[in-house]
Amino acid sequence: MLVTYLEASRDLCETDSILFGAALAVCRIIGAKVSTAGRATGQSSAIPAWRRRIEERIAKASALIGRLICFRSGNNRPRIVRTVRMAFTGTCQFVPARYNAKTKTERIDDLKQRIAAWGKRIRRYTERSTxxxxxxxxxxxQKRLYESLERPMVSGTGPAPNQADTVAFWRGLWSEPVNHSEGPWTEVVASQCAGITPMDPVIITPDDVAEAVLRAPNWKSPGLDGLHHYWLKGFMLWIFEARASNFPEAFAQFAQRSSGLVKE
Known part of the structure; x- marks a missing residue:
């Protein structure tokens, strides 16, 4: 895969996709477990593991409460009965549908109390973390803290902006030519900068890329490409050459966008 596709890549996105595909192929060959859930969005979950576990318990308990209420009202379908058996697991009791509605009500109340306790635990941990x-x-x-305390809460319940209006607004700023009337100060700045020697262009060599990659930790959290440094170190050295050849073009595109030379 690397020999066939990597040398023909022309930008960083294509190079990263090829390297990610090679790493994924290696994992499948050796039978390693791979998770690519965060690659599409580029963001990992910010919810702590303990909170996710508690929220899963709350969701399961809420589902059991709903099934118990259906069972208490006379719904005796096999699926409902199986769920009720799960609800009474560990309580040393199972109540058929034809009698003892009090015990069913007590079990529902017990699950509701558990949900309330778990909710208080989440709030307590959240307040402590805050x-x-x-x-x-x-x-x-301290300045940043006071600004965060004084910053008003922004509600996201309002209507979403119209896509056509948003595109028209930004296209009017970036796509329409504008003739600016500069003052005399521009000539002064130009005369002062006339004697400054331009900086030499930045040239990124394969050795620069290899040195940066080899210094990085193997399993440091990856970026948008979803590729750890372990794979870059494990692949052959000529990968660094293909990767370094992409940087000048990427920097040129970034500089053009920053200066407003690239328009829609």
Missing amino acids: RFNQNRLFQSD
Whole structure:
């Protein structure tokens, strides 16, 4: 795969896709478990693992409550009965549909109390984490802390912006030519900068790329490409040459976009 496709790549996105495909092929060959959930969005979940576990318990308990209510009202379908058996697992009791509605009600109340306790636990942990982060921010940057406390909460319940209006607004800023009337100060700045020697162009060599990759930790959190440095170190050295050849073009495109030379 690398020999066939990598030498023909023309930009960083294509190079990263090829390297990611090669790493994925290696994992499938050796039978390693691979998760590519965060590659499409480029973002990993910010929810802590303990909170996800508690939220899963709450969701399961809520589902059991719904099935118990159906069972108590006379729904005796096999699927409902199986769920009710799960609801009474560990309680040393199972109540058929024809009698003892009090025990079913007690089990429903018990699950509701568990949900309330789990919700309080999430709120308690969240408040503790907020206090910890605020105390740490107070020690490092008090101004930033006060700004975060004074910043008004922004609600996202309003109507979404119209796509056509948004495109028209930004196209009017970036696509329409504008003739600016500059003042005399521009001539002064131009005369002062006339004697400055332009900086030599930045040339990124394969050795620069190899040195940066080899210094990085193997399993550091990857970027948008979803590729760890372990794979870049494990592949052959000529990969660095193909990767370094993409940087000048990428920097040129970035500079053009920054200066407004590239328009829609």
